[in-house]
Amino acid sequence: MSNKSKNKKYTVPKRTARQYKTDIAFVSSVVGIFTLAALCLIILPRTNYSETERRELTKYPEFTMEEYFSGEYAETVSKWFSDTVPQRDAIMEISAAIQKIKGFKQNNIELHGVGGLDKVDDDNSDVSAPDTSKPTESTPVESQPVTSEPIEDTEKTSSDTSLDTSNEEIKDPGINNNDPAGNIEINNANGVAVVGTRALMMYGSNPGMQVNYANVLNKFKAALPDVNVYCMLVPTACEFYSPPELDGYHSSQLKAINNVSSNLVNVKNIDVYTPLANHVSEDIYLRTDHHWAPLGAYYAAEAFAKAAGVPFYDLSHYNRVVNKNFCGSMYGYSNYNVTLKNNPEDFVYYKPKDIEYTATYYNYMLDENWDVVGAYDPYDASFFIDYGDNGGNNYCTFMGGDAKIVHVKTNAGTGRKLAIFKDSYGNAVPGYLFGSFDDIYVLDLRYFTYNGVSFMKKHGITDLLFANNIFTAGDSGKINSYEEILVQNDNDMFKMYYEEFEITNN
Amino acid sequence: MVFSDLFFLYIFLPAFILLYCISRKIDSNIFKNKIHSKANSLVSNYVLIIFSLFFYSWGEPIYIFLMIGSVFVNYIIGGLITRKKTSSKAALVVGLVFNISVIGVFKYANLLVDTLNLFGNSFERPISEFPIGISFFIFQSMSYLIDVYRRDVPPQRNFFSLLLYISLFPQLIAGPIVRYSTIAEEISTRHISIGDIADGSFRFLVGLGKKVILANQLSVITSQFLDGDLDKLSVGVAWIALIAYTFQIYFDFSGYSDMAIGLGRCMGFHFNENFDHPYISSTITEFWRRWHISLGTFFRDYVYIPLGGNRKHQPFNIMVVWFLTGLWHGASWNFVLWGVYFGIIVMLEKYTILKVKDKIPKFFLHIYSIFLIVFGWALFYFEDFGRLGKFIGILFGNAQAGWDFLAQNTLMGNLVLLIACVVFSLPIKNIVSKLYTKSLDSSGAAGLMCVGKVSCAVVLLLVSTVLLVGNTANPFLYLRT
Numbered sequence: 001m002s003n004k005s006k007n008k009k010y011t012v013p014k015r016t017a018r019q020y021k022t023d024i025a026f027v028s029s030v031v032g033i034f035t036l037a038a039l040c041l042i043i044l045p046r047t048n049y050s051e052t053e054r055r056e057l058t059k060y061p062e063f064t065m066e067e068y069f070s071g072e073y074a075e076t077v078s079k080w081f082s083d084t085v086p087q088r089d090a091i092m093e094i095s096a097a098i099q100k101i102k103g104f105k106q107n108n109i110e111l112h113g114v115g116g117l118d119k120v121d122d123d124n125s126d127v128s129a130p131d132t133s134k135p136t137e138s139t140p141v142e143s144q145p146v147t148s149e150p151i152e153d154t155e156k157t158s159s160d161t162s163l164d165t166s167n168e169e170i171k172d173p174g175i176n177n178n179d180p181a182g183n184i185e186i187n188n189a190n191g192v193a194v195v196g197t198r199a200l201m202m203y204g205s206n207p208g209m210q211v212n213y214a215n216v217l218n219k220f221k222a223a224l225p226d227v228n229v230y231c232m233l234v235p236t237a238c239e240f241y242s243p244p245e246l247d248g249y250h251s252s253q254l255k256a257i258n259n260v261s262s263n264l265v266n267v268k269n270i271d272v273y274t275p276l277a278n279h280v281s282e283d284i285y286l287r288t289d290h291h292w293a294p295l296g297a298y299y300a301a302e303a304f305a306k307a308a309g310v311p312f313y314d315l316s317h318y319n320r321v322v323n324k325n326f327c328g329s330m331y332g333y334s335n336y337n338v339t340l341k342n343n344p345e346d347f348v349y350y351k352p353k354d355i356e357y358t359a360t361y362y363n364y365m366l367d368e369n370w371d372v373v374g375a376y377d378p379y380d381a382s383f384f385i386d387y388g389d390n391g392g393n394n395y396c397t398f399m400g401g402d403a404k405i406v407h408v409k410t411n412a413g414t415g416r417k418l419a420i421f422k423d424s425y426g427n428a429v430p431g432y433l434f435g436s437f438d439d440i441y442v443l444d445l446r447y448f449t450y451n452g453v454s455f456m457k458k459h460g461i462t463d464l465l466f467a468n469n470i471f472t473a474g475d476s477g478k479i480n481s482y483e484e485i486l487v488q489n490d491n492d493m494f495k496m497y498y499e500e501f502e503i504t505n506n
Numbered sequence: 507m508v509f510s511d512l513f514f515l516y517i518f519l520p521a522f523i524l525l526y527c528i529s530r531k532i533d534s535n536i537f538k539n540k541i542h543s544k545a546n547s548l549v550s551n552y553v554l555i556i557f558s559l560f561f562y563s564w565g566e567p568i569y570i571f572l573m574i575g576s577v578f579v580n581y582i583i584g585g586l587i588t589r590k591k592t593s594s595k596a597a598l599v600v601g602l603v604f605n606i607s608v609i610g611v612f613k614y615a616n617l618l619v620d621t622l623n624l625f626g627n628s629f630e631r632p633i634s635e636f637p638i639g640i641s642f643f644i645f646q647s648m649s650y651l652i653d654v655y656r657r658d659v660p661p662q663r664n665f666f667s668l669l670l671y672i673s674l675f676p677q678l679i680a681g682p683i684v685r686y687s688t689i690a691e692e693i694s695t696r697h698i699s700i701g702d703i704a705d706g707s708f709r710f711l712v713g714l715g716k717k718v719i720l721a722n723q724l725s726v727i728t729s730q731f732l733d734g735d736l737d738k739l740s741v742g743v744a745w746i747a748l749i750a751y752t753f754q755i756y757f758d759f760s761g762y763s764d765m766a767i768g769l770g771r772c773m774g775f776h777f778n779e780n781f782d783h784p785y786i787s788s789t790i791t792e793f794w795r796r797w798h799i800s801l802g803t804f805f806r807d808y809v810y811i812p813l814g815g816n817r818k819h820q821p822f823n824i825m826v827v828w829f830l831t832g833l834w835h836g837a838s839w840n841f842v843l844w845g846v847y848f849g850i851i852v853m854l855e856k857y858t859i860l861k862v863k864d865k866i867p868k869f870f871l872h873i874y875s876i877f878l879i880v881f882g883w884a885l886f887y888f889e890d891f892g893r894l895g896k897f898i899g900i901l902f903g904n905a906q907a908g909w910d911f912l913a914q915n916t917l918m919g920n921l922v923l924l925i926a927c928v929v930f931s932l933p934i935k936n937i938v939s940k941l942y943t944k945s946l947d948s949s950g951a952a953g954l955m956c957v958g959k960v961s962c963a964v965v966l967l968l969v970s971t972v973l974l975v976g977n978t979a980n981p982f983l984y985l986r987t
Contacts (some may be wrong), residue, residue: 081516116734
């Protein structure tokens with residue numbers, strides 16, 4: 001059989017005059033709309049920064065022969081074009097609204113990236129066998145836009161020492177949320193469930209890693225035998241607000257916390273689980289953000305002060321500040337869940353009324369990979385930075401973010417000096433302790449360029465608190481950071497301020 | 507570059523349309539006075555070539571030279587085939603060996619190395635990634651040589667015309683496999699009517715919608731469950747994910763073919779259809795007449811029939827064709843397994859179902875076919891046999907749970923999408939176009955239909971555009987074929 005017979009030559013079909021007319025009408029309308037859309041995309045100013053995803057969008061690449069022949073150049077140009085469309089955040093909202101049409105909510109729960117039943121919980125047999133590699137089980141979540149690019153650090157704009165609580169000073173408070181905690185936490189997560197109007201990051205336990213976490217804290221204690229070392233592991237909202245339908249899709253955080261505490265040697269465990277569990281009916285967690293609410297941190301700080309045997313001021317000593325219409329990070333993490341956007345919440349925090357303090361900021365300068373590359377001039381400012389209504393980054397109220405060391409000097413007169421080694425959950429705690437310790441050093445485990453042990457000794461620290469959320473205790477990256485801090489040398493990059501540092505402290 | 511990319515849609519395409527229109531105008535001036543020449547395309551062909559090469563080089567800045575080089579070799583050999591009758595067979599053999607070597611080295615050398623390494627060797631993989639669309643342009647080159655050898659078409663005297671045939675950007679990287687004989691004449695002489703543009707642009711938008719609105723949404727389900735930790739899946743979730751993949755691959759690939767056919771049409775080329783509602787098939791034999799038609803006919807005309815077709819050792823011929831069909835889809839043994847799986851079914855059908863087909867209720871035949879097709883996609887999806895085995899186990903009950911909340915939630919959360927997929931797998935196009943033709947009898951109905959068609963087109967365009975914003979990775983599944 002020859003293929004000649006099958007390849008009918010195309011013959012122009014007869015089209016009637018009416019058909020001709022409708023064709024003309026069709027083509028001109030479509031071409032018109034297409035041209036309009038093209039002009040909008042080409043002419044209107046491009047978006048460079050996404051408020052919702054809190055990241056710098058793809059930049060137009062520089063042309064080099066090497067980049068071109070590797071195909072990188074073309075790929076980045078395409079990416080740039082679709083990433084930076086005019087009015088990006090608004091269009092992404094429309095996109096999410098369109099995608100919502102694809103189905104119905106089941107039991108008022110929407111799942112984003114939840115990969116399946118979690119078996120780890122039943123499998124505590126390997127508790128004693130710490131593993132060094134964690135399974136990459138959440139690839140789909142990793143591909144969410146939120147995690148793809150770090151945000152530029154911000155403190156570049158805030159090197160002037162006049163920074164005070166009015167956020168007018170800060171050009172873009174959004175950028176100030178330099179919080180890669182989100183990056184790492186979401187990698188560890190088993191996806192996001194939006195239950196009613198509350199977003200929950202599903203927790204996946206890693207018992208072996210929890211032992212590693214306990215061990216690194218033990219090493220700090222061993223190196224600092226005279227210092228009181230505390231472990232505060234904060235459960236996340238998923239533990240308290242997951243409905244029974246989600247059983248099996250997240251692990252027990254209580255088990256994880258108990259696993260860590262049972263492996264601690266001479267490190268005091270601060271039980272914040274119980275006080276938080278006792279107050280679940282209050283707004284102790286943010287619904288639209290992956291952090292807890294400042295009120296939750298209050299109960300945790302209370303438990304800590306009690307355990308440390310220091311005085312503690314109750315909420316009557318604080319002014320309650322309310323930021324309306326807050327929609328936090330979970331909107332981005334859930335791939336623009338419309339329910340969250342339509343149900344913003346109040347961000348409520350507490351500023352000390354009559355407790356005096358000075359907070360000195362030592363800000364790090366970061367490069368685009370979030371690596372510390374330098375430092376800014378230290379300056380004094382309020383511990384609290386108000387982000388106002390309608391925000392998305394209000395959790396940065398505490399010190400404006402993470403990439404810094406903040407030294408708070410108070411009139412507590414207790415003779416105790418506290419260092420808090422924390423992730424972003426820990427940011428909300430020190431604000432309640434200004435009447436409890438004479439000095440408080442807030443140190444972030446991801447941005448710390450000194451030797452952890454000599455730092456504590458140098459500054460006469462009496463109490464060292466590790467305040468992290470439970471995801472951190474399963475995160476090899478963060479545990480390694482602590483391991484490094486134990487052994488690393490003081491970084492010269494800070495030499496210029498180092499003397500001042502010491503003067504401040506003595 | 508891919509079609510479902512804002513850069514293609516709103517930068518490349520407008521630039522191309524503009525220059526193509528201008529070049530057509532120039533062409534019509536050039537050929538106006540040449541009454542004796544049948545041809546009417548010259549400048550427009552160069553515009554097409556330049557844009558096509560740019561299109562390909564955007565994703566393959568190095569392998570573009572391989573593509574051009576291979577076209578050149580085929581051009582020379584095409585000429586040799588017709589030069590002398592005595593040596594034409596030898597020239598054809600040389601040409602086929604050349605093409606098979608190119609695809610063998612650039613696509614299958616890694617598979618060979620991996621397979622040898624399984625037996626204790628440790629060779630390095632020679633190619634990091636194989637050239638996009640190599641399976642398509644090499645197969646088109648072979649079709650050219652064979653058609654010329656069979657005297658179905660004269661060889662192309664102009665190198666650039668042959669380059670245009672191979673590199674033509676609508677069909678370059680993911681098919682359909684356009685035979686040289688199909689568009690040989692249109693390379694030099696083509697007419698574009700307003701009807702072509704209306705039909706072609708609508709077809710393109712339908713394809714875009716299939717890809718962006720259906721396939722890309724389904725990919726959220728498939729990548730989440732099929733690429734993740736299989737141990738976590740319940741039976742229900744596994745089936746939902748596999749069914750989602752079944753629709754994803756259909757709308758992805760047929761969407762691409764629609765876009766290619768539509769674009770070609772707007773430029774004055776008429777490619778053959780590549781899909782004919784494959785999921786309504788009542789037998790697997792029928793399925794393969796409706797799925798990726800240009801590949802099926804390629805193997806039928808260039809392999810199956812020359813081997814002897816159904817006249818001698820038919821079972822052997824069938825198995826060769828299906829082995830090759832499987833292998834064509836990817837350089838991994840699971841594709842071969844997938845091909846052979848269908849080969850065996852088709853062969854069994856010949857002796858069983860096809861003989862009694864009319865006596866079995868259609869409904870049962872559909873269930874039978876759909877089950878085998880869906881299951882087949884599992885073989886197609888997992889290149890890792892360990893994961894494939896585990897997944898098949900889960901499909902048939904070896905899982906933590908049968909039906910769990912996640913299955914329920916995923917099903918409900920995508921119910922409208924899945925129903926839409928079922929509906930658009932049915933031949934509703936035929937019904938609608940019948941209605942459309944009928945409406946042309948009265949001006950009122952025609953106006954109404956036109957408004958409807960415009961609305962559809964605009965919705966498809968705008969919704970696809972919105973969904974593509976920020977979506978930076980949505981390659982076609984068949985791109986690396």
